[in-house]
Amino acid sequence: MSKRNILVTSALPYANGDIHIGHLVEYIQTDVWVRFQKLRGENCRYFCADDTHGAAITISANKQGVSEEEFIAKVNKTHREDFAAFGIEFDNYGSTNSPQTRRFCNEFWNKIVEAGLVVEREIEQFYDPVEKRFLADRFIRGTCPKCGRKDQYGDSCECGAVYSPKDLIDPKSVLSGATPELRKAKHLFIEVEKERAFLDDWISNSGALQPEIVNYLKGQFLSDELYPWDISRPAPYFGFEIPNYPGNYWYVWYDAPIGYVGSCLEWCEKNGEKIEDWWANPKTEIHHFIGKDITYFHTLFWPTTLKNVGFNLPTKVHIHGFLTVDGEKMSKSKGTFVLARSYQKYLDPEHLRYFFSSKTTGRVDDLDLNLEEFANKINADLVGVVVNLASRSAKFAHQTGLSAQYPDDGGLFAQAAEVSEEIAEAYETCDYGRAIRTILECAYRANQYVENAAPWTLNKQYNQALKDPNATDSQREEIKAKLQDVVTVSLNLFRQVAIYLAPILPEIAKKTGELLNAPITSWDEVKTPLLGVEVNEYKHMTARVSKEGITAMLEETKEIMGAVNDTNAATASKWNDSDQPLKDEPLAETITIDDFAKIDLRIGRIIEAEQVPEARKLLKLRVSLGGEQTRQIFAGIKSAYPEPEKLVGKLIVFIANLQPRQMKFGLSEGMVVAAGPGGKDVFLVSPDEGAMPGQRLH
Helix, strand or coil: CCCCEEEEEECCCECCCCCEHHHHHHHHHHHHHHHHHHHCCCEEEEEEEEECCCHHHHHHHHHHCCCHHHHHHHHHHHHHHHHHHCCCCCCEEEECCCHHHHHHHHHHHHHHHHCCCEEEEEEEEEEECCCCEECCHHHEEEECCCCCCCCEECCECCCCCECCHHHCEEEEECCCCCCCEEEEEEEEEECHHHHHHHHHHHHHHCCCCCHHHHHHHHHHCCCCCCCCEECEEECCCCCCECCCCCCEEECHHHHHHHHHHHHHHHHHHHHCCCCHHHHCCCCEEEEEEEEHHHHHHHHHHHHHHHHHHCCCCCCEEEEECCEEECCEECCCCCCCCCEHHHHHHHCCHHHHHHHHHHHCCCCCCCEEECHHHHHHHHHHHHHHHHHHHHHHHHHHHHHHCCCCCCCCCCCHHHHHHHCHHHHHHHHHCCCHHHHHHHHHHHHHHHHHHHHHHCHHHHHHHHHHHHHCCCCCHHHHHHHHHHHHHHHHHHHHHHHHHHHHHCCCCHHHHHHHHHHHCCCCCCHHHHHCCCCCCCCCCCCCCCCCCCHHHHHHHHHHHHHHHHHHCCHHHHHHHHCCCCCHHHHHCCCCCCCCHHHHHCCCEEEEEEEEEEECCCCCCCEEEEEEEECCEEEEEEECCCCCCCCHHHHCCCEEEEECCCCCEEECCEEECCEECEEEEECCEEEECCCCCCCCCCCECC
């Protein structure tokens, strides 16, 4: 059977941040799939690169006092090191700021223009008046116009909605915190709507997408007119300038997926391959692994691009969910926003590969890293079952070697070999959890064999026979042969398990090859026992997960994230302010600036204050706005201010345009502004020195 030609990519990590364990969900899933394909003998290549363009890169480089090129080169180095530490092997890892990517940006653009998909329009775009620059969508945050979630990006929400930044409620610039202004600028657009028929057919019938993704795209996007894709950004912008449009640059999401092609070309140039054999050969499969947050870029814009440039459409877009930790979104304050480097400092990267794989189903579900479950699963599965199978026999096999013929094992080796295709099918569909369950069943049976055969007892008998002057050579050889047969069976059963787990646990697979003097190179090796070889001295393969290691990792993460928090958070922590009041009374729903403008907050001076004998909570106040303007206000602050005469002369803040309310004790013509949970814990809000009665708060 001929080999499959398979090209695989993961989403490009942005060169403006470190790799964290949330990223690793995708790269581990992809690496496992690629390793499986290579172990099966397929011609599979894995390409990725840093996503390097955009205003964020310029801002970060300026803060460090270096050029953008120097900044992204440094990040590229750390990204490569982090991935390597977790056993993630790329055939090529490049950068979108490469001549190879620039070449295809130009070639693709010319063909898209020729196809009549590009239009120029004058649009209103948000502009930061403080930073004096137009804002990319991701540099605007506000409330989603579709679901009301707060603190969402300018172009998309966690709910899956996509919208124009102008539709965002209460937008703010991420760069300065200022409210951005709308200014006019000319932009280039790709009219994706012209490819609706193609996209509808590809999404519905290609088989490239999971069923839930097909339903999502049809419901969220194809049910309405597709937005034109805003493909350009005005200077200043770090990226590739668009030919014939001086001062305009391709939007980062245009050249990011083209970075897949650029990275592949880098590899082709080094290995004497043709780029057309990988991107324009109908026999080549294209597999993209991405998170669900960038679904529409890879299932609408990218297929539109590929179709119009004559490149292969994706064979499969493997879309996964997000990572949660202990059932919650990763948190910097709780230490669960863990950087790859912090994890590897205290815990074994292979353990994370195993745990993530055990939770991977091939669906779009979120993956939860429950830290207690993580420790228990590693200690039970890897240490207690898999590695234990080797350690209980290898030290005896070092003395005996493996038998020349495979002994009778009651059909265990054949039974494990029979599930080869079942496990392979689970890997192929990214259902790694199912693969692991089947593999562990083989390991459980093998451990039961070792328990019953008890090689430690045979070894003890053999050592006693060696010392016994009455034992004959034939008796000694008979015991040794039994011991050799037992370790031959147990280590071959272990080797089958190690081969099956090799895509997930490459280090343990490597150590298995070193132990048995036979590197694991092929999936089919599960079908043939290893015989007649010497066994090296057993070396430690993995350790138990300690609670101390987990605690140290979380504490370091808290410390690191505390150091990189924004200025406001750092200033707040200086005063050690508790978050309990906010927990007791969460923020109200967002209002618009128009809603707020209706409230007339004024400075007032208390000129009279007295008890209301019939009332349990109220004080009667006379508040001056200056001159002869006064208001009578009944305020529920009696418990906090039992001596009202002491309030006379105090400046306060009050709502001056509240509709008067007739109460039992008289007419109340406003409401004082106070903080606190109530009772004795009420605190009138006062203005700073220099404020005058009658002044309005803005």
